[in-house]
Amino acid sequence: MGIIRKASLGVTLGTAAALGYVRLSTSIIAPIPLSDALYSSNTFKKYNLHRNPATNDICVKTIPLNRIRPELLQKEGDLALEFCRAVWKGWGYSIQRRYLHRKYFGADTSSQLWTPEQIAASNFEPGTIVTDHFEVVERTPTEITIRCGDSPRTQGPRASDGLFAIGATIDKDAQVARLTLKSCFFPSDRKVEGDKGPMPGWIENLHQWYSRILMVSAARSLMR
Incomplete structure (x- = not known):
């Protein structure tokens, strides 16, 4: 029993340390500031037809440029694409990717x-389209916007929608790369009050x- 307790304690401490690293190495901005370009974009206006309130946030991670793989800094757009x-x-994403593959992969x-x-x-x-759940709807050199919330086979308004x-x-002056995961969820099939x-x-x-x-999983792939 002592061995089991020690093993359990080790797993608990390891999990706590991992979660602590994830929390300390990233930050969350919630809600997304009203000045963010997302709100004025044609993509947001197209899919949030009724301008419904949204659950939204930005996950941010900053990495010194000297830790980024140098080939990703040579051409504009390469870093965002690889991210x-x-x-x-x-x-x-591996667990969700495998789950969606089992459920939705077919002819x-x-x-x-x-x-x-x-x-x-x-x-x-x-x-x-990624795993029958995410569809690219806009791409710029610094940001790739994906529609989510339902299968892309449902192209019209949805009870669950989002970007x-x-x-x-x-930032060459600060010598850092700023990575962001911006989420915005809303219903698009009806007007919501409040x-x-x-x-x-x-x-x-x-x-x-x-x-x-x-964020932590993806950022590792960008670093030396």
Whole structure:
């Protein structure tokens, strides 16, 4: 029994240390500031038809440029693209990726991105679909915006809708790269009164932890 207790204690301490690292190495901004370009974008206006209140936040991680793989800093857009690839192919998304593959992979979804190898080779142009749940709807050199909340096979308004923007910018003056995962969830099939987003507080908290995990998982792929 003593060995079991020690093993259990080791697992508990290891988990606590891992969660502590995830928390300390990332930050959450909630809600997204009203000055953010997301709100004035045509993409946001298109999908949030009724301008419904949203559950929204930004997960942020800053990395010194001297720790970034140098080939990702040579051409504008390469860092954001590789960061996007890393989000979907990394260990942080692996459980959900496998679950969605078992549930939704078939003849009508086989052209989508399902494996880490497929994801690593994609340029994530608009129209690209990941695991029958995420569709690229806008791409700039510094940010790739993806519609989420339901299968891309549901193109119209949805009871559960949202945008997930994966961004990477370079601050040469500060010599850092700033990575962002921007989430904005809302219903788009009806007008909602009030100012509360669709997620209750405890689900919002779990979502923010998941964003942090995706961030840490993906960021490792960008570093030397």
